[in-house]
Amino acid sequence: MHLILGFFFYGIICCSGSHSAYAPMPRLLLVSFDGFRADYLKKYEFPHLQNFIKDGVLVEDITNAFITKTFPNHYSIVTGLYEESHGIVANEMFDAATNKTFSQFNDKDPFWWNEAVPIWVTNQLQENRTSASAMWPGSDVKIHNTTPHFFMKYDSAIGFNERVKNIIAWLNSSNPLVSFATLYWEEPDASGHKYGPEDTKNMVGVLKEVDNLIGLLVEKLKASKLWEEINVIITSDHGMAQCSPDRLIKLDDCIDRNSYTLVDKSPVAAILPKNETYVYNMLKNCSTYMKIYLKEEIPDHYHYHHNERIQPIILVADEGWTIVQNESLSRCKCIPFGCFLLA
Numbered sequence: 210m211h212l213i214l215g216f217f218f219y220g221i222i223c224c225s226g227s228h229s230a231y232a233p234m235p236r237l238l239l240v241s242f243d244g245f246r247a248d249y250l251k252k253y254e255f256p257h258l259q260n261f262i263k264d265g266v267l268v269e270d271i272t273n274a275f276i277t278k279t280f281p282n283h284y285s286i287v288t289g290l291y292e293e294s295h296g297i298v299a300n301e302m303f304d305a306a307t308n309k310t311f312s313q314f315n316d317k318d319p320f321w322w323n324e325a326v327p328i329w330v331t332n333q334l335q336e337n338r339t340s341a342s343a344m345w346p347g348s349d350v351k352i353h354n355t356t357p358h359f360f361m362k363y364d365s366a367i368g369f370n371e372r373v374k375n376i377i378a379w380l381n382s383s384n385p386l387v388s389f390a391t392l393y394w395e396e397p398d399a400s401g402h403k404y405g406p407e408d409t410k411n412m413v414g415v416l417k418e419v420d421n422l423i424g425l426l427v428e429k430l431k432a433s434k435l436w437e438e439i440n441v442i443i444t445s446d447h448g449m450a451q452c453s454p455d456r457l458i459k460l461d462d463c464i465d466r467n468s469y470t471l472v473d474k475s476p477v478a479a480i481l482p483k484n485e486t487y488v489y490n491m492l493k494n495c496s497t498y499m500k501i502y503l504k505e506e507i508p509d510h511y512h513y514h515h516n517e518r519i520q521p522i523i524l525v526a527d528e529g530w531t532i533v534q535n536e537s538l539s540r541c542k543c544i545p546f547g548c549f550l551l552a
């Protein structure tokens with residue numbers, strides 16, 4: 210038996226799993242519960258997850274990549290690369306050379322993903338190995354002309370049970386044998402955005418449901434005899450900070466919005482300026498709760514510099530602060546792939 214467990218610095222993580230000493234090859238199921246903040250594990254009850262942890266290994270410190278958004282971090286997990294190297298540098302992107310845009314609603318162009326090779330593609334290049342994915346970001350895109358052998362088109366309306374049902378069926382398929390599979394679930398990110406991660410009254414129910422889903426997954430793996438055959442990692446992509454209408458950074462107070470394009474939004478905003486020097490000067494003293502960087506000045510430890518898709522100016526809000534253009538855009542709205550501000 211061989212178990213692993215992870216724990217995020219910001220978000221959560223963890224994992225477990227096992228494989229028989231006589232198994233022909235190691236097999237791995239990688240599971241992500243989006244936006245699972247690390248301290249949820251300490252503040253709430255997770256009986257199923259705790260059982261899983263007891264059976265495995267808990268990694269207490271995992272640092273997410275900068276920037277802490279869903280698409281970039283999920284691609285870092287499956288490529289082992291920083292965002293500047295794998296090319297998914299934000300949830301919303303613009304490529305000046307091709308005039309292409311990327312968003313959660315427009316993410317199927319392989320152009321965006323082909324700067325790296327995700328592990329499901331690498332796995333399938335090995336002899337007699339194949340991959341499966343239930344909605345991991347990017348897994349329904351033909352990256353390097355390849356998708357996982359088994360995959361689902363992304364559809365947030367498809368429930369966890371359906372995704373698990375497919376994963377179990379695929380892992381039970383012997384021809385070809387699935388040696389690597391991924392499973393993605395939008396919670397607790399969606400509810401964390403909706404209520405705020407510190408809304409204990411609402412989050413307690415959401416996190417209980419997440420725990421029940423982990424229980425369901427383990428139960429199904431055991432019932433199908435996969436539990437002793439595969440390793441399982443349960444992880445997350447990032448944590449989440451509570452925002453507030455009292456902690457807004459309003460760009461319209463500092464600069465005319467016609468002088469730039471807001472490519473990606475808070476808490477790390479990507480700015481494409483018409484005149485770089487002008488926009489930088491207008492924004493550099495806009496708020497004491499926001500840092501502004503010219504692309505070439507972004508600190509090395511962020512590993513967020515060497516990519517054409519990183520815009521000429523980025524704004525980084527302090528934790529708990531939200532960058533908006535004006536107050537009418539200040540309501541937090543939450544959807545599966547990130548936190549957005551309602552117009």
Ligand SMILES: [Zn+2]
Pocket residue numbers: 243244278279280398446447546547
């Ligand atoms: Zn996320």
